Amino acid sequence: MTVLSRARALVPAAAVLLSLPFTAVSAVSDPGGCSDVKVPASLAPGLPKDQTIYGRLCLPPGHAPDVLQILVHGASYDHTYWDFPGFGGQYSYTRTQNSAGYATLAIDQLGVGRSSHPLSALATQLAGASTVHDVVTAARGGALGPSFDRVALVGHSFGSLTVWLEAATYADVDGVLVSGASHSLGALALAELGPHIRPAQLDPVTAAHVPAADLGYVSIPGARAPIFYYLPNADPAVVAQDEATRSEIPVGVGATIPVYIPATVGIKVPVLEVNGVEDKPFCVQGGGGSLTDCRSDATLHDSEAVFFSPEAHLETTVIPDAGHDLNLQRNARVFFDRATRWFQNHFPLR
Template identity: 80%
Template sequence: MSVLPKARGAALAAAVLLSLPLTTVSAADAEPGSCSDVTVPAAMAPGLPQDQTIYGRLCLPPGPAPDVLQILVHGASYDHTYWDFPGFDGRYSYTRAQHSAGYATLAVDQLGVGRSSHPPSALVTQLAGANALHDVVTAARAGTLGPAFGRVALVGHSFGSLTAWLEAATYSDVDGVLASGASHSLGALALAQLGPHIRPARLDPVTAPRVPVTDLGYLSIPGARAVVFYHLPSTDPAVIEQDEATRSEVPAGVAATIPVYIPATLGIRVPVLEVNGVEDKPFCAQGGGASLTDCASDATLHASEAPFFPPEAQLETTVIPGAGHNLNLHRNAGTFFDRAVRWFQDHFPPH
């Protein structure tokens, strides 16, 4: 039974579905072929002090630093490790696939998650997350992470895709957006299935150490992953077990601003690729979560999503057969990784 009132449960479940000083890394710290921890000063809104910190894992492929940087934005209840899932011989690492193709990546912890700052949870809205991400983009272009990247693209998963769309539409500072596990219709049944699992992160021993002691607005959803995020016939049970054991906190403030991204995508003026698993329960009708987005094929997904983007977005859509919400963590993750590489090579060659 949820420890939250039912009236709040649906709104908070929606939030789950959709996650100073100079930077602490120098060019010498982030040499090609290596990965480095970085921190970026960030503000909660335009004009406010940059008194928050966004953590990221910057990885550069061997050889000369590429001109293109992919900033990887995790979904709710995840952190930066979603993109480089530990173990399993790297089979579920988006980061490794992109490095093999010559691309640099920066996997961040969103505001209020993991090693990034944890301001009051009510203030961690979609708008605040987008502004913090804008500060990361600015730092990447300025060279304060090491190399100065001439082209920057956002790559999102689930709620991270929504944040990426909002950032790109609001600040017009990126060259492209790849969105995975997201659409413009969020299924009510998927939300309902999440609701009973939601509890304050302080009451979950996995997430409790990372959140402020008195802030019960940071949430956790233990036990929900297999139910909502996976197509079980296409998933290694050991992956779900590890995923569940490494869950992250979710700031509840995103609930109040979830609808903001829906009209915002009409302001995106750079190429967009949207990739969904046909069995995605939260965001595809075929997943059975009551979404209205038709993911039966690439063409039907395009027809569902095209009204939300302008012609300048050059929207491309891809449906991955047999995959659920967490595209990175299904047995056929390589199909998604290969599609992402082809899109980047078509639009943004690494050098």
């Protein structure tokens, strides 16, 4: 199947064009090796940096390494996806990477959590990529406190799409790791989401976080268990806590999904793609209508390699007994350890 025919089988849509620069950053340290940071950002090249991206910067004990992983969550999540509270840290990607010696910065994407909430239609994939670029620039320039010589992007779900777009557009990062994503988003999974969608103002969990007059911010209560998990390998208490802490979604993100599809061929740095074999939105085995074959590392590679250049040195991994939310399955550590090995191979600490 050709790239064009694969692309036509995916989600329809449109886009806009946007991106670029940075200014200064504010940071408030706490005793745990983590800091809250805020990065001024713009929606498009040449526009004022009138948006703010919030992030949680965590350093390994004793030193600031030269490698930073910028963690980008998916739709209906915020930065806490990467450091899921409680459960003895079992579901914390952040803690795993800090223990391995890497610095992490988990951000709230544009239109989510503690980051700015512009008009929902303006919070597109391209605008998200622009604001992530501003975060990368801040990290390299020392505006977060430490200065990082090597920066990699780590994404989940729709955050992976933003990561791919940012890396291809700006060529400003050294590596890309994505999870819960592929180049075929299943129409059946999207249709299953439909009954759950409602204005964020009408969801008591998200109502206080969105502009009162903007109905373009939505929430998807009740969607997590049936769509994001492989339930036979999930802790019901984790699923319940995840559901209770859902976040808002600006509609601009969903409306511009297809812009990432041709973009990935422009990525010229190492890429690791990791999916759960039962991923409903992005793997055929999940039953959500995706065309991506996640039976094995090799079949995932065969499905995805056509979308990348040789310079990406694409590596693929399939996690058994896991669905879309790899961080929150009982075997999350399998994904965390795979990510650590990839970083140690491509970004050994100096």
